[in-house]
Amino acid sequence: MSGYPDNPSGHMSGSARTRRADAQRNRERILQAARELVHEPGELKLHTVAKACGIGQGTLYRHFPTREDLLAEVYRREVEDLVAAAPRLLETHPPLDALAAWFDRVAAYARVKRDIFAAVEAATWQDLAAHSLGPIGAAVELLLAAGRSAGGVRADAEARDVIILISWLSRLDDTELDARGPRLLSILVNGLRAHHRD
Structure with missing residues (x-):
């Protein structure tokens, strides 16, 4: 994938805006789930957070590597x-x-x-x-x-x-x-x- 914008004007295309909005929503869901799960007994596990959000672990790791x-x-x-x-x-x-x-x-x-x-x-x-x-x-x-x-x-x-x-x-x-x-x-x-x- 190149580092250039989706079109020469430098403005994001509709699909790029959609991807960014989806990424932001996923990030918010991850943070909300972690905030709730951190109160649970035992060590917080990333795969538990991913499952609670309904996202893949790869998506979670892209936002939060650890x-x-x-x-x-x-x-x-x-x-x-x-x-x-x-x-x-x-x-x-x-x-x-x-x-x-x-x-x-x-x-x-x-x-x-x-x-x-x-x-x-x-x-x-x-x-x-x-x-x-x-x-x-x-x-x-x-x-x-x-x-x-x-x-x-x-x-x-x-x-x-x-x-x-x-x-x-x-x-x-x-x-x-x-x-x-x-x-x-x-x-x-x-x-x-x-x-x-x-």
Whole structure:
């Protein structure tokens, strides 16, 4: 196969666009299946992911040559979705409500983080954690800054404080996360709330 486009103008033909769209759909299906299967007991197997998607193993390997490549991308996508949720929530909610709604999303992220970090090598999860800290911190600061500006969040609240506190969620198993997660996050929101004196 040559490296040239399908026609001399440099624009993709309809068949090339269809192939690209199919490839993107397959990639999304693979990521979604892996995100669900990583919660299952035992080691995640690539052939299990391929079977769950209804695709061949060759197709999966073209997108993700190794299990760690796949799990790293699932985690990166989870971080991207979490970070992108912050400005969207601020568009539709008052700042403190947006922060509380974002914390609900953090609980789902914590499950994925816990299971993926348990499934990959230490060097991989340390690298993933190092690269995700900045974007997540920026999302937290966006929410806190909006809350401070509106007078709803205490002036001394820092993104690092929140990161430290929510990091404990990924250490809880599913039973404890279901039982304690909402209450812990509610306590955190109340702790961030500005206390106005008359």
